[in-house]
Amino acid sequence: MPKVTEEHRAARREQIISAARKCVLRKGFHQASMADVIAESGLSAGAVYRYFKGKEQILESIADQSIGRVEDMLLELLADGAAPHPADVIETMLEWIVEHADDEEGDFTVIAVQAWGEAVRGGKVLDIVMPKIRQIRELWIEIARRWQAAGHLPADADPQHVGQALMGLFPGFIVQRLLVGDVTPRSYANGLRALLAAR
Amino acid sequence: MPKVTEEHRAARREQIISAARKCVLRKGFHQASMADVIAESGLSAGAVYRYFKGKEQILESIADQSIGRVEDMLLELLADGAAPHPADVIETMLEWIVEHADDEEGDFTVIAVQAWGEAVRGGKVLDIVMPKIRQIRELWIEIARRWQAAGHLPADADPQHVGQALMGLFPGFIVQRLLVGDVTPRSYANGLRALLAAR
Amino acid sequence: MPKVTEEHRAARREQIISAARKCVLRKGFHQASMADVIAESGLSAGAVYRYFKGKEQILESIADQSIGRVEDMLLELLADGAAPHPADVIETMLEWIVEHADDEEGDFTVIAVQAWGEAVRGGKVLDIVMPKIRQIRELWIEIARRWQAAGHLPADADPQHVGQALMGLFPGFIVQRLLVGDVTPRSYANGLRALLAAR
Amino acid sequence: MPKVTEEHRAARREQIISAARKCVLRKGFHQASMADVIAESGLSAGAVYRYFKGKEQILESIADQSIGRVEDMLLELLADGAAPHPADVIETMLEWIVEHADDEEGDFTVIAVQAWGEAVRGGKVLDIVMPKIRQIRELWIEIARRWQAAGHLPADADPQHVGQALMGLFPGFIVQRLLVGDVTPRSYANGLRALLAAR
DNA sequence: AATGAATGAGACTTCATTCAT
DNA sequence: TATGAATGAAGTCTCATTCAT
Secondary structure, eight states: OHHHHHHHHHHHHHHHHHHHHHHHHHHOTTTSOHHHHHHHHTSOHHHHHHHOSSHHHHHHHHHHHHHHHHHHHHHHHHTTOOOOOHHHHHHHHHHHHHHHHTSTTOOHHHHHHHHHHHHTTOHHHHHHHHHHHHHHHHHHHHHHHHHHHTTOSOTTOOHHHHHHHHHHHHHHHHHIIIIIOOOOHHHHHHHHHHHHTOO | OHHHHHHHHHHHHHHHHHHHHHHHHHHOTTTSOHHHHHHHHTSOHHHHHHHOSSHHHHHHHHHHHHHHHHHHHHHHHHTTOOOOOHHHHHHHHHHHHHHHHTSTTOOHHHHHHHHHHHHTTOHHHHHHHHHHHHHHHHHHHHHHHHHHHTTSSOTTOOHHHHHHHHHHHHHHHHHIIIIIOOOOHHHHHHHHHHHHTOO | OHHHHHHHHHHHHHHHHHHHHHHHHHHOTTTSOHHHHHHHHTSOHHHHHHHOSSHHHHHHHHHHHHHHHHHHHHHHHHTTOOOOOHHHHHHHHHHHHHHHHTSTTOOHHHHHHHHHHHHTTOHHHHHHHHHHHHHHHHHHHHHHHHHHHTTSSOTTOOHHHHHHHHHHHHHHHHHIIIIIOOOOHHHHHHHHHHHHTOO | OHHHHHHHHHHHHHHHHHHHHHHHHHHOTTTSOHHHHHHHHTSOHHHHHHHOSSHHHHHHHHHHHHHHHHHHHHHHHHTTOOOOOHHHHHHHHHHHHHHHHTSTTOOHHHHHHHHHHHHTTOHHHHHHHHHHHHHHHHHHHHHHHHHHHTTOSOTTOOHHHHHHHHHHHHHHHHHIIIIIOOOOHHHHHHHHHHHHTOO
C-alpha cells in the first residue's frame, strides 16, 4: 500500500499545485484565495490541507516549479560540450521561453516575476528561489568558460562575472516582454550581438 | 491660504507614502495592511483616506515613485552629450543604485521588483510601470545611438535592439543583487566589458 | 442686530433642510450622509453644526415639514363651514398631494413614508409625527361631524371612528401610488364612492 | 446527506432571519448592524455570510416575510366562496393583525412599515414589496367582485377601484395603531360601517 | 481519507462630529 | 462666525484554517 499511497499523494499534490497556478495567474500571488484554489482543484478544503500545510507552502511549491523550468533547457544546450556563441544560446533560450510561456500550464514567467517580488522580502520563497538562480547561473558561467577556452573572450576575463552578466540578461527580457511587450528573442539577441561586435 | 493648503496637502501625501513604503518593505506589497500604514504614518484612518482613495492608490503611488527614480540619474549621465562607453554607464548606474538602495527611504529596488510582480497581472500598476520602463529605455537607445555614431557599434546595428539589451541588464542586476547578493557594480560591469571585447 | 441674526439663522436652517431633503430623496433617510448634506448645502461642516445639533435633528426637521404639509390643505377645505361629501374631500386632497408631489422641493410623500418607518421605532421622530397625525385626524373627525349633522351618516355613528377610517385612507393611497403606481385620485375616490353607495 | 443538508440550510437561514428581525425591531432597518445580527444569531460572522450574500439580502428577506404574512389570512377568509361584508372582512383582518403583531417573532407590521420606507426609494426591496401588495390587492378586488355580484355594490362600480380603496384602508390602520395607538379593529371597522351606511 | 460548515481575527473603509485656526 | 482637516469608533465583509462527522 505504501507505493499506491505515495503515487496518490503525488498526484493530489500536482492537482492542487496546478489549480493554484491557474488561480495565481488569474489573480496574483496573494490575491488568489484558498477558496479559489480549493474550487479550482475540485477537492475539499480538508483535502487540500491534508496535502499542504497551508497557503504559504502551496505558493512556495509554485514558485519552485516555475523558476526551475529554465534549468533543464540550459542543461540540454550544454550537453554536447560545444562552445556555442552566447548570443545564440541566449536567443535559443528566449525562444524556448516564449514558446513555453503559454502552454497548458500558463505562462511560468508571470509566476517567476511574482516569485521574485515575493523573494525580495526574504522568507521561504527566497530560500527556494536563490539556489535555483545560483544553479542556473552556474550553467552560464560554464558557457562563459567554454567560450573563453575557445578564445572568444579575453584570457583575463572572469567567467564568474561574464556569467553574472549573461544570467542578468534574462530578467530584463522577461520584464520587457511581459510589461512592454515589444521585445522578441530575435530583437533582443540582435541587440546583444551588436554589443558583442563592439569595438 | 491656498499656498499653505497646497503645500500641506503635498506634505501629508508624502508622509503617508513614506509610511506606506516602510510598511511595504517590512511586509510586502499586499501584506502591508492599512492599519500598518495608518499607524506608521501617525495619522488617523480618516486622514489617510482624505488623501488617498484607497489602498490601491497608495500602492500605485509607491510603485510610481520607486520605478521613477532611475530616470533622473540616466538623464544626468546623458546631459553632457558625450558617447560614454556603455559598460561605464552601466557601472555608474549600478553604483548609483547601490548607493541609494539603503538611504533613509528604504531600498527602492525592493519595491521596484515587487511592482514588476504586481504589473505582470495588468491593472493600474502596469499602466504606471510600463511607460516608466519605456521612457528609461529611450535613454538607453539614445546612448546606443551615440555610441554607434562614434563608430563603436556596427553601422547596421539597430539602436532599438541595443537599447533593449542594455535596458535588459538592469533587472538582472537587481534580482541577482537582491536574491543572491554576490554581484557588485564592478563585477557585473566587468562581465559586460568582457563580452564587449569578445572576438 | 438680533433681528438680522434671527432671519439669517432661519435662512441658513432652511438652506440646510432643503439640502438634506434632496439628499434624503436621493439616498434615503439614513443612507444620506452628513457629507452629502454638507456638500449639497454649499456650507461647511462647521456651519451646519452651528445650526443643527446633529444629523438626527436635521432628519427630525425634515420629517416635521413633510408630514405637516397636509394639514394646511385640509384647513382650507374646511374654511367655508360646509359639509362636503367625504369622497370629494378625499379626491381633492389626493389631487393636491399628487400635484405637489413633484414640485421643486421633491415628493414629500416619499419622505413621509420614510418618516413613518422611522417613527414606528419610537424616538423623537415619533414625538414629531404622532401629534401631526392627531391634528390632521381631528380635521377628518370634524368633517365626519358635519356630514353627520347634515344627515348623511347614521345618527349613532361615532365621528371619531369615521375620522379614523377617513384618515386611514391616506397612507394606503400614498403607499399604493408610490410602490405600485397605478392608483389615481379619481380611481381611488371612485372606489370609495362605490362603497359609500353600498346597500 | 442531501436531506439533512437542505433542512440544515433552511434552519440556519431562519435562525439568522429571526435574529435579524429582532435586531431590526430593536434598532431599525439600517441601524441594526451586522455585529448585532451576528451576536443575536449566536453564529459567527463567517457563518452568517455563508447563508446570506450581505446585509442587504438579509433585510430583503425580512421585508419579504413580513409583508407576506397578510396574504395567507385573506386567502383563508375567501376560501368558502361567500360574499362577506367588507367591513367584517376588514375587522377580521385587523383583529388577526393585532393578534399576531406581538407573537414570538415580533410585530411584523413594524417591519412592514419600515419596508415601505425602504421600498419608496426603489431598489430590490421595492421589487419584493410591490408584487406582494399587488397580490394582496387582487384578493380585495375579488371580495369587491363578489360583493357586487351579491348586489351590494352599484352595478357600474369598478371592482378594481373598490379594491384599491379597501386595500388602502390597511396601511392607515397600521400607521395609526403604531404611531397614535388609539385605533382598534372594532373602532376602525365601525367607522367604515358608518361610511357604508351613508345616505 | 475526505468533507465542508463553522470559526473569528482582521481586512478595508466610512462618517458623524470636533476644534484649532 | 466660519472653515475643513482631522479624528477614531464602528461598520461590513473576507478568508486561512480547523474539526466533528
